[in-house]
Amino acid sequence: MTELWKTGVFVAVALALTGAAVITTRDRVTRNEAFNDQGQPFFPEFKDPLLCTDLEVVDFDPSTATASRFRVMFKDNTWVIPSHYDYPADARDRLSKTAAAVMDLTKDSIRSDNGDDQEAMGVIDPLDAKVSALKGRGKRITLRDASEKVLAEFVIGDEVKDRSGQRYVRVPGQKRIYGVAVKAEPSTRFADWIETNLLKVDAAKLRKIEFDNYKVNLEQGYQKGEVLDVDRKDSAAPWTMPGLAAGQEVNPDKMKAVTDALADLKIVGVRLKPAGLTRDLKKSDQKGITLTAPTVASLQGKGFYMTKDGQLLSNQGDVRVYTDEGVVYTLRFGEVTFGAGDELEVGERDDAEKKKDEPKKKDGATAENRYVMVTVSFDPTLIPEPRVEEAKPSVPVGQLPADVLAPDPKDPKTIAAEEVAKKKAEMEKAEYEKKIADGKKRAKELTDRFASWYYVTPGASFRSINLDRAALVRPKQVPAPPGGAAGFPGFPGGGEMPTFPDGAGGLPQVHP
Incomplete structure (x- = not known):
């Protein structure tokens, strides 16, 4: 029995060792299989960046313990930003480039399989409500196709x-954390996805600017102000203003600041207009705006007002900008608004518009900004018509002109000259008609673009553009004569007579 018992023990130990070996081998195989995804793409089936029609970025602000969503998607044949009232995403190429960069991401190195490392590596899902940690939350990026896959x-x-x-990267729902060479991190900044230049006007094309300095508010009503017209013949000509006194001129430095500000007027926020107001503003004449309670309330909340006959007025008056393309911009400046982040970009939403999954991002910093409405019209008189050949001056009686003999209509030179003149006139007419057509088209495109939106622009831009006579007019500057400063020419320092060593002043003494 003793020998049999010993034999049984040996067999049991052998079986146990064999089982352990099998388990160890299986664990090694499992571990090898688990780590063999290093260097592999994250989503091998995602091969066409053009399939992406929806990009969402979720970021987390630990100071407010809120997650903010930013989304760009293809909707009704247009790229829009849903979080910003479906404002057009003009930088649509950014989406395809971002999708292409994300598509190529690979699992460069495996960093951890330990869930406790997520906070230290900053890859906690910003939408994970089960995790209490405020720090260590990363940026979640999701790309979807048209079917929301x-x-x-x-x-x-x-x-x-x-x-x-x-960067440390993790797939939501998985523990493994990778080290990945991230080529392009999608931006959550509104300004990175839109055309921030509001007017997109070339300063060299500006020909006339009208400053209508009236004021309107609910307490004092309408206060009439001076209307100032400043114009120039071309981009190289000086600005002039009718009615200036002999010793006055338009301040060229101020006008340079105005044209620069107009050419680079930035959008820092948008607000959606009521549908009825948008519809009326898209009318060709832009007159007869329908007076409804929502429209009046919306306008007054931004510093804009309507007269009984349907005309628009604004808190800080109007600035009308005329271009050599026939396009006329009317800028109406409304109330001041303060804020930063989402509060500045989209403002306060109505309860019906608020979404639980889109909490408002807050920022302690604030800046002065101002609401502005832009409308556009077309003025064909801004485009010069083709010049008609002037008639030759009459010749005094008894005096013959040098070309007294009429040209022979059959002369080849005469025929060629007439043909050249005819073609020139036809080309100039065609060019003029094209400018008219292009100007009308441009005005219509801009009208459709501006009609739906109140814009928020920097307060500094408003102060550079909305000017009065005191800012625009200065005493006429007398240019210094060549060879020296104003005064006695040729002497350094101006017009004082130099002092000579032979006396207190004047010319030196002459000795015989």
Whole structure:
């Protein structure tokens, strides 16, 4: 029995060792399979960046413990930003480039399979409500196609300290954390996705600017102001103003600041107009705006007012800008608004517009900005018509002109000259008609673009554009004569007579 018992023990131990070996081998195989995804693409089926029609970025602000969403999507044949009232995403190429960069991301290195490392590596899902930690939350990026199928999804975290150019990346719902060379991190800034230049006007094309300095508010009503017209013949000509006194001129420095501000007027926020107001503003004459309670309330809330006959007025008057393309911009400046982040970009929403999954991003910093409405019209008189050949001056009686003999209509030179003149006139007419057509088209495009929106622009731009006579007019500057400053020519320092060593002043003494 003793020998049999010993034999049984040996067999049991052998079986146990064999089982352990099998388990160890299986664990090694499993571990090898688990780590063999290094260097592989995250989403191998995502091969066409043009399939992406929806990009969403979720960021987390630990100071307010809120997650903010930014989304760009293709809707009704237009790229829009849903969080900003479906404002057009003019920088649509950014989406395809971002999609292409995300599509190529690979699992460059495996950093951890430990869930406890997520906070330290900054890859906690910003939408994960089960995690209480405020720090260590990354940026979640989701790309979808037209059917809302997820093409790719990541949580991008902190930089990998020992791998230059890599960021910690995790796929939502998975524990593994990778080191990845992130080529393009999608921006959540509204300004990065839109055309921020409001007017897109070339300063060299500006020919006339009218400053209508009236004021309107609910307490004092309408206060009439001076209307100032400043114009120039071309981009190289000086600005002039009718009615200036002999010793006055338009301040060229101020006008340079005005034209620069108009050419670079930035959009820092948008607000959606009521549908009825948008519809009326898209009319060709832009007159007869329908007076409804929502329209009046919306306008007055931004510093704009309507007269009984349907004309628009604004808190800080109007500035009308005329271009050599026939396009006329009317800028109406409304109330001041303060804020930063989402508060500045989209303002306060009505309760019906607020979404639980889109909390408002707050920022302690504020800046002075101002509401502005822009309308556009077309004025064909701004485009010069083709010049008609002037008639030759009459010849005094008894005096014959040098070309007294009429040209022979059959002369080849005469025929060629007439043909050249005819073609020139036809080309000039065609060019004029094209400018008229292009100007009308441009005005219509801009009208459709501006009709739906109140814009928020920097307060500094308003102060550079909305000027009165005191700012625009200065005493006429007398240019210094050549060879020296104003005064006695040729002497340094101006007109004082130099002092000579032979006396207190004047010319030197003459000795016989």
